[in-house]
Amino acid sequence: MxxxxxxxxxxxxxxxxxxxxxxxxxxxxxxxxxxxxxxxxxxxxxxxxxxxxxxxxxxxxxxxxxxxxxxxxxxxxxxxxxxxxxxxxxxxxxxxxxxxxxxxxxxxxxxSKKRIDGVTTISPVVIRKIPGANPGIENIIKTLPGVYSNNELSTSYAVRGGNYDENLVYVNEIEVYRPFLIRSGQQEGLSFTNTEMVENVDFSAGGFQSKYGDKMSSVLDITYRNPKRFQASLDASLLGGSLTAEGVSKNQKWSNITGVRYRDNSLLVNSKETETNFRPTFTDVQTLLNFNASSKWQFSFLGNVSQNKYNYKPLSRQTNFGTISEPIALLVVYDGEEKDEYLTLFGAFKSVYQYNEKNKLKFIASTYHTQEQEYYDILGQYRLGEVDANIGSETFGDVTYSRGVGSQLNHARNNLDALIFNAEVKGFHEFTETSQVEWGFKYTREDIRDRLVEWEVIDSAGFALPAPILEYSNNQPYAPNAYPLAPYQSVRATNYTTINRFSGYAQWNHRGRIGAHQYWLNAGVRAHQWQVDNGIVKGDAQVTISPRAQFAFKPNWEKDVLFRLSGGMYNQPPFYRELRDSSGTVRPNVKAQQSFHMVMSSDYSFTMWNRPFKLVNELYYKHMSDVNVYTIDNVRIRYRADNNAKAYAYGFDARLNGEFVPGTESWFSFGYLKTEENYNNKGYIARPTDQRLKFGLLFQDYMPAIPNVKLYLNLVYNTGLPGGSPAYANPYDYQLRLKDYRRADAGFSYVFKDASLTNDAKLFKPFKEFSLGFEIFNLFNNQNAITNTWVRDVYTKSQYGIPNYMTTRVFNVKLIARM
Structure with missing residues (x-):
């Protein structure tokens, strides 16, 4: 000792x-x-x-x-x-x-290493400047091929048929987590990543190496800056702002970068059809402290404190739908409120020991603690009626005849307290100039205390509707009630769950030549062992093995083309939400979902108009077994937790990026995807993330006559997702899809000073960059629906799917200043 x-x-x-x-x-x-x-x-x-x-x-x-x-x-x-x-x-x-x-x-x-590995690198400057309702890294990720989302208020995204829980996110090689109880995009708050602190962003949509963890879809690998000098930046807009400062000690041994962010989504949320008293506020503080003890030892600490608060009091809503000849409207008057809060504490220590230029060790320890609550009691009294479509009528646009009336009461008292601890050691060894070995070992302990109490009661024209899962026929009002009274939906569960995990990897990197041609080979394997204890029963100890490989080949051609082939097994041992079924019960013996990936790609770099461009094409296929099927309510996922399905996904992605305008980077992306699942051998149907076509555009421009004026455009088009049917419905009976998701965000900025534009005015002398911007979210005011609300007409015994629309057109003003 x-x-x-x-x-x-x-x-x-x-x-x-x-x-x-x-x-x-x-x-x-x-x-x-x-x-x-x-x-x-x-x-x-x-x-x-x-x-x-x-x-x-x-x-x-x-x-x-x-x-x-x-x-x-x-x-x-x-x-x-x-x-x-x-x-x-x-x-x-x-x-x-x-x-x-x-x-x-x-x-x-x-x-060229990232090009060889098939990693997409995104400039932090692009991330900061491109407009979006939820700006940041995820806002840009959603423009890439293979990445899908239909919710601008959410940082969640699905990749190549996977769901929102299948994506890895690292900051400085430390895995970060999302909240557990989120049920809609507006409750997620800020992304963990502070864009102002970012130095490098790498993204892989599949076929990634063994050194990355046990998820099935994608990896987002983010590196924060190691400060070299004093700098400060301020971003402020009608949606909030951020303040970041960084510096280094006189002896160059200590450095620190700290960022504070505040966001108020009232401007966006209040643009929706539901009239509310709602002010969701998100605040977080992040810091990265570095200490260079010597040329061999470096130490760092990454810390984060985040608090998200929601005080939601809906007042009324009117949604018009139907056809031109038969317009229908849903009018709702609300009573009650919702109070949610999420408090997250995160801290991680990292030490790097560089024994010599060929050998390196890394030691990482992190703790994540989250306390979350969702409390609400909301009564909605609705009227479903026909709208007067007679232009000359005095009541034009008003509801003149009611087809049905009713009420809906929603109640929840959900609490969750989760503590996750990680300890990890990694090694890197270069044996020759052409061969390296990397390895790692990690221990994780998850301690989660969870209480779910939520129910829903629906009354239609004075007749209480029973739970749809009960095997009774409902013939009201023509026949008397013959079934027991029960809430339409009800979940009650208390769980005390602990999970112990051991995981590790080893991989070999090699480069060589075949004649005049070059090749690169990466081969590795991951192993993961875990055991779940739900407080009543301790589950079986389970083990997965995941071999993976990448091969890149660069022929000695006149054109600069690189070919890649990657694949292997990508197992996903269940995280807490995947263990919890739709009734809230934790099942300790849920198995890991398994996926075999095969990705073939070409990477072509060329010049056009004497400027650099790149075209990347990828063809992929996934075969999945032991699939844990789920339904999606907004972005809240409910799993069956039984591993009784198999699935597949295949598709094609393409991305063309380069300097379409000199000195700026823009890109066009296209994706085609088909993914289906087969539950209990009932046959293949579309998975909840089966979003067939995707087009993305990120464009930057400036006015040659007025170089101070810059233009930024962020455009996404996705075909409709499955999810137009009720959440409780049998997906084999309902395969309805939402309408296509179309969104364009535009930004205009007047740059007073930056690296290319000087300004001798006394006001701007302290600044390296100073600009004032104007942003338009949802430029064309498209009505995008995230789900449907299902309302029953008691007289015709019909159900109507009323779209829950996302945000409308919103204007924003933004100030950026950097010293």
Whole structure:
């Protein structure tokens, strides 16, 4: 024990005390002034690696001549000999000459690893500038091929037929989680990721490597900035704002970036058809603290506190539907209110030990704690009637005849308290310049306390409607009641659940040549063992094995084309929501869903109009077994928790991106998807995420005559999702679809000052960037429905699906200032 304490004290305090050192730092650039990542910087036995911005910092001995060596697999070795004084900071920014391969008129240099891995990289600048009702990374992700969503108020997205719970999200290699009880997009609050703190965003829609966790659909890998100097930024709009500050200590050992965000969605929510007293507010604080103890040891802490509050009091609603010749309206008067609150605390420690330039270890520990509540009692009294369509009538547009009246009472007292702890160690070892090995081991403990109490009572024209799952025929009002009185829907459950998980991976990376052609190979395997205890019964210990591989091939052609083939097993051991069935009961022996992926893609880089472009095409197929089927109510998922289904998904994705306008990046994306499931061998039907066609457009432009004026356009079109039928309905009897989802958000910005536009006015001297913007959400005022409300006409015994529309056209003003 004493030895351990001595080692800790030595690591944190001893470095720099017993030896006199200095520091060399800088940014590594290529001939085109692009930063170079993963350059090894070495002096003697000490070394470091440059980050995604090309930045490096290395401690060197003082008062003696030392030779600094810069090496990279794609660039020629560079050396510099220096002699520094104790505690001196010396800045050296070398330009490395690449070992380029000339292919026709296209030059392929370094920084190609993500292209080889099939990862889509998104610029943080694009993320910050593109408008959206829920701005941020998820807003941009939804424009990519294979990514689907029909809810602009939600950060949730589905990828290639998967559901919202099948996507991995990492920040600085630390897995982050979403709330458990969310039932609609407006309750999710802010995305965990603070866009102002982001340095790099990578996204993979399938076929990802073994080092990523056990989910079946996608990986979003986000890296926060490691500050190099003092900076501050302010974003403010009618929807809220954010303030971010970052800096570094004088000795370059400590750095910190902290962001505070506040958002008020009243402007968006109050544009919906339901008149409400509703002010949903979201607040969070995030901080990333870094400590460079030495050239070999780095430590960091990532912390987050988030609180979302909802005080919802609906007043009235009128929805017009039907046809031109037979218009119908639903009028609802509400009484009651909803009070929801989500409090999330998150903290993670990370340590990186760079033994030398070829060996690295990482130690990560994180804790996630969430306290969530949903309390509501809302009574809705409705009238379903015919609308006067006679233009000359004095009552034109009014309801003149009621087909049915009724009421609906919804009640809930839902509480959840979840504590999740993770401890992980990772290793990276480079055996040769062409072969590397990565491995990792992780322990997770989940402790969840959950209470569900919710019910719904429906009364139609004085006749209480029974639960649809009861096997009684309803012939009211023509025959008397012959069934027991019961709520239309009722869920009551209390669960105390603990889950212990052990997981690990190992993978091998290799690159080589076949004649004049190049290839890259990644092969690995994941293993996951878990056991669930629901407080009454301890489930069986279960194990899954997931082998995965990627192969990339670059032929020696005149055109710059890269081909990829990736696939393997992608098992998803159940998380808490997947263990809980529609009655709220936790089933401890739910098995992992299994999916076999096969992804074939081509990546073509070319020049057009003397500007760079890229076309990526991907063809994919998934075969899924032990599927845990579910229904979706808004974005709330209810699982059957029985693994009694199989499914498949296949499709094609394409994305063309480049400088359609000089100096700006834009892209067009297209996706085709078909996914079906077979439950209990009843036959194949569309899955809830079977959204067949998708078109996405992200476009940036400026006015040549007025270069200060910038234009941003974000456009998404998705065909309708299954989900037009009641949530309780048998999906084999109802395969209705919602209408197509169409949305365009536009932004106009006047830039007073930025990197390309100078401004000598005294007001703007302290700022590096200053702009004022105007945004239009839902530019064409499309009526997009997320679900249907089902209302019964007691006289004709018909049911009507009344669309629940999302937000209408909304205007916003935005101010951006950066120092």
């Amino acid at each position: 004493k030895n351990i304490l001595f080692l800790i004290v030595f690591v944190f305090c001893g470095v720099g005390v017993f030896a006199q050192t200095a520091r060399i730092k800088g940014i590594l650039l290529d001939e085109f002034n692009n930063p170079i990542e993963n350059v090894t910087v070495r002096v003697g036995e000490s070394g470091t690696v440059s980050d995604v911005t090309g930045f490096y910092i290395l401690e060197v001995p003082a008062n003696e001549k030392v030779t600094i060596v810069f090496t990279h697999v794609t660039f020629k070795k560079t050396e510099v000999t220096i002699q520094l004084k104790p505690n001196e900071d010396y800045e050296f920014n070398p330009v490395l000459n690449s070992n380029v391969v000339q292919i026709g008129e296209v030059v392929v240099a370094g920084n």
